[in-house]
Amino acid sequence: MTRNLESSFGMDIMDRRRFLKASAGATALGLLGCAGLPNSRLGGERGSDIIVIGAGLAGLAAAQKLEDSGARVTVLEGNNRIGGRLNTIERNGLRFEVGGVQVGDAYERVHAHADRVGIEIAPPAINLMGPDGRPLPTALIHAGQIVSSANWISSPLNPLQGREHTIAPPNLLRTAMNEVALKTIAGWDDPANLEMDIPLRDFLSSRGWSSQALDWMDVADSYTSLRTISALDALRRQAEHLARQQGSRPSENRAASTPGAGWVTRGSQALPEAMAEALQSTPLLGMEVIAVEQNARGIEVGCSNGQRFRADHVVITVPSGPLSRIRFTPAPPQVQTEVWANRRSNSITTIHLHPTKPFWELDGLPMNMWNDGPLQRVMAVPDTEGTIQRLIVWLNGDAANRVDRMAPDARMQWAMGELARLRPSSAGALEPLATRSWGSDRFADGAFSEIAPGRVADTVQWSGKRFGRIHFGGEHNAFDKPGMEAAVVSGERAAAAVLAA
Structure with a gap:
């Protein structure tokens, strides 16, 4: 990438000398510095101008912009890995995602950061559609009985009337x-x-x-x-x-033929990991923030392991659930803390299974499944040759919460048992790979942030509202952007607010 960061990112950058001069003045007033800071894993005592909490896309994008402006930045991550809700794992020789996947062509900021750190985003090398370009049929399971979605309209299992009758439940x-x-x-x-x-x-x-249609929705x-x-x-x-x-006008770094959605070719988590490596100071892992205090010296952040960090400003990018558990001194306005407490993310649990033989060829039913029982949805994922290498059992809401009470191994065994009950041909034809619960992950509290009924106006006004020296990012605070783009844009906006303060 040949363009400098200012032109590439299209944002105003604070003059480095002006920022450092202001920081020096703040240090003289006792607003910065960490004279009493315990030693960190990077060695020695650390001081920073700004602390960023969270090493997902939002936090890393904020940290990069701040460093580019001359600030000394410390990134604190409570988890033991980089990436937030981007999570790539390997099992039995298969690499796959258990978190975010799609990168839209309209994700200009995500693509800009990927270009900057040398991460390739390309169309997926697998085809999830049928040979005619339409979605593959789905095995619909209602009250324990199975019918292909191709036969739903004429099936006696279909109780829907009027316009609903011709629409398959999914x-x-x-x-x-x-x-x-x-x-x-x-x-x-x-x-x-x-x-x-x-x-x-x-x-x-x-x-x-109808009520039946709404239940199936x-x-x-x-x-x-x-x-x-x-x-x-x-x-x-x-x-x-x-x-x-939707596509967007291609930038000089991307060809006009780029489709509307791509994947990170090395796995989604490779992008935040590369962004972290590009920072001047490596993010500190295992630093779960439990307290943030504003005082005459600036900001003091306390972690669950007893370490404390001081700076002039802090950018918090964690989701609303973990945010609502941080103790703030002084406390933010009650309406703001109520917005955080009431804005939760939905529970999603996935169970990943490897088929050892094509059991769907034995029963003649579609590979993908939808059912109104506890298993909900099953999606087949092929490799580049079209061979089905993985089945994803996808559970939402209460169904996810129920299986989250199980230990991971028991959860995978449960899924295989349910599949064998519904489709006996799958018995002995599956082996467990992995399971991921986002609802029980205390660093995420769910997958997608939601606004409860009646709370839109307060949420928009207060969710990311600056509180003194505390600024907020995170995808849940960029209401006008989707997915990963929301995360990156929110981090850059928070950094810009700090630099303008």
Whole structure:
């Protein structure tokens, strides 16, 4: 990448000398420095101008912008790895994702950082669609009986009436949401739209969808439930999804033929790891922040292991759940802490299995599955040759919470047992690979942030509102961007706010 960082990132950069001069003045006043700081793993006592909490995309993007402006930055990560909700693992010779995957072509900031650190983003080398370019059929399981989605309309298992009768259960929610979609994400939170700040189930029910259809929509969504998410927030997320699918004008670093969605070729986690390696100071792992104090000396951050860090400002990028457990002195306004406490992320648990033989050829049913029982959804993932190497059991909401009570090995055995019960041909044809629970991960508290019904206005106003020397990032604070792009943009915005302070 030949362009300098200012032109590449398209942002105003604070003059290094001006920033360092201001920092020196702050140090003289006792606002900076760490004279009493315990030794860190990097050796010796450390001082920094700014502390960034969280080493996911948001925190790393913030740290990079701040360092480029001449600031000394310390990044604290509570987990024992870099990456946040990007998580790539290897099992039995297979490398796969248990976190975020897709990078839209419209993700300009994500692509800019990938270009900067030498990480390739390319179209996936696997085909998840049928030979005609349409989605593959799904085995629909209702009340323990199975029918292919290709035969759903004529099946006696289909109880739906009217317009619903022709729609397979996995497509009900998408169809319902498309009928009421926002034209653009811009202005999604306008006061005129707040009438839609009600439970999504109530909103769709008022549009004529039956109770049975609504129950089945809860299986195929990625929300905690249709009852616990605001319809307006769901419409915002749908608008983000459409933005992710849409292409953008190619930059000089990407060809015009680049499709609308790509994957990190070395695995999603490779991107934040490369961003961390590019920083002047390596992020400190195992530093779970439990307290943040603003005082006459600036900011003091306390970790669960007893270490304390001081700086002039702090940028916090962790999700709302972990954020709500941090003790702030003085306390932020009550309305702000209530927004954090009430904005949770949905539980998603995945179970990854390797098929040792193609059992779907024995029973003649589609590989992908949807069911209204505890197993919810099963998705087949092929390799570059088209061979199915992995099945993903995908559970949302209460279904995820129930299996999260099991130990990981027991959870994988449960999934294989359920599959054998529903499809006897799979008995003895599967081996466990891995399972990932985002709802029980205390550093994430879930996968996708949600706004509860009736809380949109307060959430937009207070979720990321600056509190003294404390600034906030994280994908949940970039309401106008989707996925990974929201994380990166939020971090850069928080850094810009610090530099402008």
